Amino acid sequence: MTELFVRVAVDQPMPALFDYRYALSAPPAVGQLVLVPFGRREVVGLICEVTLSTDVPADKIRAVAALCDALTPLSADWITLAAFAAEYYQRGLGEVALPALPQALRDASRWNRLLAVEPRYRLLATGRESLPESLPARASALRRLADALASERSLGLSDARALHPKAAATFDEWLTRGWIELAPPDDAAPESLECAVTLPVLTDEQRDAVDSIAHSRGFAPFLLHGVTGSGKTEVYLHALAALLAVKPDAQALVLVPEINLTPQFEAAFRARFSALAAGSIVTMHSGLAEGERARNWLAAHTGSARIVLGTRLAILSSMPNLAAIVVDEEHDPAYKQQEGLRYSARDLAIYRAKQLGIPVVLGSATPSLESWWQAEQGRYTRLTLTRRAVADAVLPEVRLIDLEQERQRGRASVDGLSGPLIAALKSRLERGEQSLVFLNRRGYAPILSCDACGWVAGCPRCSAYAVLHKPERALRCHHCGWESRIPKSCPDCGNIDIAPMGRGTQRVEETLASVVPGARVLRIDADSTRRKGSAQALFSDVHAGEVDILVGTQMIAKGHDFRRVTLVGVLNADTALFSHDFRASERLFAQLIQVSGRAGRAGLPGEVMIQTRYPRHALYQALSRQDYVGFANSTLSERRDARLPPFVYQAMLRAEGRTLEAALKFLGEAAETFASLPGADRVTVYDAVPLTIVKVFNVHRAQLLLESGSRAALQTALRAWQPVLRTLRGVLRWNVEVDPLDV
Numbered sequence: 001m002t003e004l005f006v007r008v009a010v011d012q013p014m015p016a017l018f019d020y021r022y023a024l025s026a027p028p029a030v031g032q033l034v035l036v037p038f039g040r041r042e043v044v045g046l047i048c049e050v051t052l053s054t055d056v057p058a059d060k061i062r063a064v065a066a067l068c069d070a071l072t073p074l075s076a077d078w079i080t081l082a083a084f085a086a087e088y089y090q091r092g093l094g095e096v097a098l099p100a101l102p103q104a105l106r107d108a109s110r111w112n113r114l115l116a117v118e119p120r121y122r123l124l125a126t127g128r129e130s131l132p133e134s135l136p137a138r139a140s141a142l143r144r145l146a147d148a149l150a151s152e153r154s155l156g157l158s159d160a161r162a163l164h165p166k167a168a169a170t171f172d173e174w175l176t177r178g179w180i181e182l183a184p185p186d187d188a189a190p191e192s193l194e195c196a197v198t199l200p201v202l203t204d205e206q207r208d209a210v211d212s213i214a215h216s217r218g219f220a221p222f223l224l225h226g227v228t229g230s231g232k233t234e235v236y237l238h239a240l241a242a243l244l245a246v247k248p249d250a251q252a253l254v255l256v257p258e259i260n261l262t263p264q265f266e267a268a269f270r271a272r273f274s275a276l277a278a279g280s281i282v283t284m285h286s287g288l289a290e291g292e293r294a295r296n297w298l299a300a301h302t303g304s305a306r307i308v309l310g311t312r313l314a315i316l317s318s319m320p321n322l323a324a325i326v327v328d329e330e331h332d333p334a335y336k337q338q339e340g341l342r343y344s345a346r347d348l349a350i351y352r353a354k355q356l357g358i359p360v361v362l363g364s365a366t367p368s369l370e371s372w373w374q375a376e377q378g379r380y381t382r383l384t385l386t387r388r389a390v391a392d393a394v395l396p397e398v399r400l401i402d403l404e405q406e407r408q409r410g411r412a413s414v415d416g417l418s419g420p421l422i423a424a425l426k427s428r429l430e431r432g433e434q435s436l437v438f439l440n441r442r443g444y445a446p447i448l449s450c451d452a453c454g455w456v457a458g459c460p461r462c463s464a465y466a467v468l469h470k471p472e473r474a475l476r477c478h479h480c481g482w483e484s485r486i487p488k489s490c491p492d493c494g495n496i497d498i499a500p501m502g503r504g505t506q507r508v509e510e511t512l513a514s515v516v517p518g519a520r521v522l523r524i525d526a527d528s529t530r531r532k533g534s535a536q537a538l539f540s541d542v543h544a545g546e547v548d549i550l551v552g553t554q555m556i557a558k559g560h561d562f563r564r565v566t567l568v569g570v571l572n573a574d575t576a577l578f579s580h581d582f583r584a585s586e587r588l589f590a591q592l593i594q595v596s597g598r599a600g601r602a603g604l605p606g607e608v609m610i611q612t613r614y615p616r617h618a619l620y621q622a623l624s625r626q627d628y629v630g631f632a633n634s635t636l637s638e639r640r641d642a643r644l645p646p647f648v649y650q651a652m653l654r655a656e657g658r659t660l661e662a663a664l665k666f667l668g669e670a671a672e673t674f675a676s677l678p679g680a681d682r683v684t685v686y687d688a689v690p691l692t693i694v695k696v697f698n699v700h701r702a703q704l705l706l707e708s709g710s711r712a713a714l715q716t717a718l719r720a721w722q723p724v725l726r727t728l729r730g731v732l733r734w735n736v737e738v739d740p741l742d743v
């Protein structure tokens with residue numbers, strides 16, 4: 001009898017696949033999940049190959065314990081995508097593929113329940129008549145159930161349970177009465193993409209963009225550069241409607257940078273594609289409960305979901321009929337995963353589109369310089385929206401408020417808010433318009449210090465100040481979560497006049513309440529939105545007009561379509577001007593354009609006030625002209641002169657040790673071993689340096705930058721380096737990041 005073997009990827013920090021004997025009765029296939037013994041445990045793995053031979057000796061080889069045959073195998077394309085991500089980002093295939101699956105699938109004991117085919121029910125003619133009459137007047141849950149049956153072709157039990165907890169028992173009763181019947185399991189609703197609402201008339205620029213995308217053939221990367229409020233969402237909606245209409249089972253993937261933006265997008269997509277069954281549009285992000293994540297993942301995997309809306313992790317979802325990808329706000333650093341597999345979802349989107357030969361649209365008002373450079377070279381097709389879409393809406397006026405000049409003229413600021421900004425806030429309040437005050441620092445004050453002896457509150461575990469949080473009455477470390485009560489006097493000298501220095505959102509909130517009397521001030525930042533769902537509630541208050549002044553961090557800057565905001569004030573932006581990170585100015589520019597873009601979106605003219613000590617700085621000058629193109633081109637030419645990305649490729653080796661010396665020593669040894677690797681002669685290795693915040697949670701961190709003009713040379717050397725690095729000792733952890741964003 002011929003023996004069968006499978007090569008399996010498991011979630012272990014090793015590049016290898018593991019061979020197992022296969023003796024189960026169901027035939028195995030590539031892309032199926034299996035339960036296999038691994039060490040003393042059993043783990044779920046992915047079959048990557050089925051073969052007739054193995055190099056593992058017969059007495060060593062172990063057998064597959066179970067096969068998950070209820071799950072359609074993951075496609076060869078999907079495995080290739082995972083393999084590419086693993087290869088490019090220097091990981092093992094299993095380390096990429098398995099974490100990309102929902103947790104529930106990685107637990108073999110849950111396979112049966114998860115993959116059991118759920119019953120579907122549909123209404124019969126008799127039920128259509130008698131059922132509504134039979135319902136008691138106040139049985140609203142029952143009525144919802146009946147309505148759903150009446151409006152959908154058929155209804156699955158899990159959807160029904162969401163409407164009524166006792167749906168199963170109710171259906172049993174209705175079955176016996178002959179009002180409903182069991183429908184075949186794949187009885188999906190008719191998939192029409194017609195939409196019920198009247199569509200806005202596209203602007204000429206929008207129409208051109210939609211046409212280019214909809215008429216593209218094969219792999220077609222687009223950079224949709226549209227100013228804030230130019231209606232990029234409308235372009236996505238129209239283009240996807242056209243692309244999805246071509247094939248009855250085609251799927252689209254739409255990525256947004258932040259969980260907070262998914263509801264806004266979801267609402268827009270649901271309204272537009274209202275004829276699709278409810279389950280045809282699913283979301284995918286880390287905020288979903290595990291069960292829902294698994295259901296949505298399966299919907300994408302089986303093809304019943306036509307549109308997947310998600311954050312970066314959705315880029316690895318299994319979508320067998322993927323026909324188009326959209327990456328909204330493609331410049332956003334949130335697309336880069338900062339731990340585990342350090343991948344860029346935007347870059348993987350490009351790979352995936354190329355692999356499948358489909359269009360991919362990268363949209364932004366401030367494209368990343370990487371993408372802009374691709375467009376400059378003609379590798380991406382540029383689509384441009386230069387005007388706001390809403391009739392009469394124009395880009396806001398940007399005004400730079402020279403803090404130094406204000407001071408010289410004797411016009412004092414009140415606790416960081418300049419006179420002109422306060423006056424502007426007051427006039428908005430009088431006119432019943434909303435304002436938004438942006439500063440990228442949460443807490444009350446970043447520093448609490450003693451004038452008498454120079455003591456400063458620090459985190460005992462990190463090389464960082466402890467941030468004063470007034471409402472929470474605590475000192476908090478933003479790096480490790482350490483927290484303590486606020487001391488009443490200086491712990492070093494006993495002085496009771498310890499004072500906060502600088503300001504964060506909480507302090508600005510407090511100041512605003514006193515300098516703009518009568519204003520309803522709302523703060524939105526990571527602290528005020530800790531509870532699940534609270535961000536959504538706060539944003540709805542803003543949309544509902546229950547807020548006059550919104551103060552917050554970058555959470556309020558991104559993507560939101562606030563209709564009544566006419567003034568944006570920016571505080572504390574200068575700190576980013578002099579960062580040692582070469583991407584800091586690109587990020588600051590993008591952030592300021594984004595936040596400025598919240599003003600004047602719906603016809604009322606908008607104004608932006610930026611408080612600065614450096615009003616003549618080139619970045620602010622470009623900003624006040626709303627001149628992304630000028631900024632991008634001059635920054636690109638600086639990067640070219642300085643030989644920085646996107647003109648060279650980088651990778652970073654980071655090490656964490658009990659001491660800084662240990663981390664630096666590890667990196668030093670690593671650098672020495674690098675020299676003899678293939679490709680290394682074309683790679684520059686810089687000196688190992690401590691991170692800006694060197695100690696976090698008592699761990700010391702340092703990094704080593706590698707750079708090359710040749711991506712291939714860098715990749716080859718990194719690949720060869722991995723096994724060598726694994727033999728080095730002396731640190732707690734290390735990792736390699738390819739295309740690092742924070743340098």
Ligand code: ADP
Nearest residue numbers: 200201202203228229230231232233234389390
């Ligand atoms: P962006 O993402 O480019 O900043 P949005 O997609 O949020 O812009 O659109 C901004 C506003 O313009 C939204 O309120 C949207 O409904 C509206 N809008 C978009 N296209 C049109 C159009 N063709 N006619 C009228 N309003 C439009």
Ligand code: ZN
Nearest residue numbers: 450453490493
């Ligand atoms: Zn003191």
Ligand code: ZN
Nearest residue numbers: 459462477480
């Ligand atoms: Zn700390």
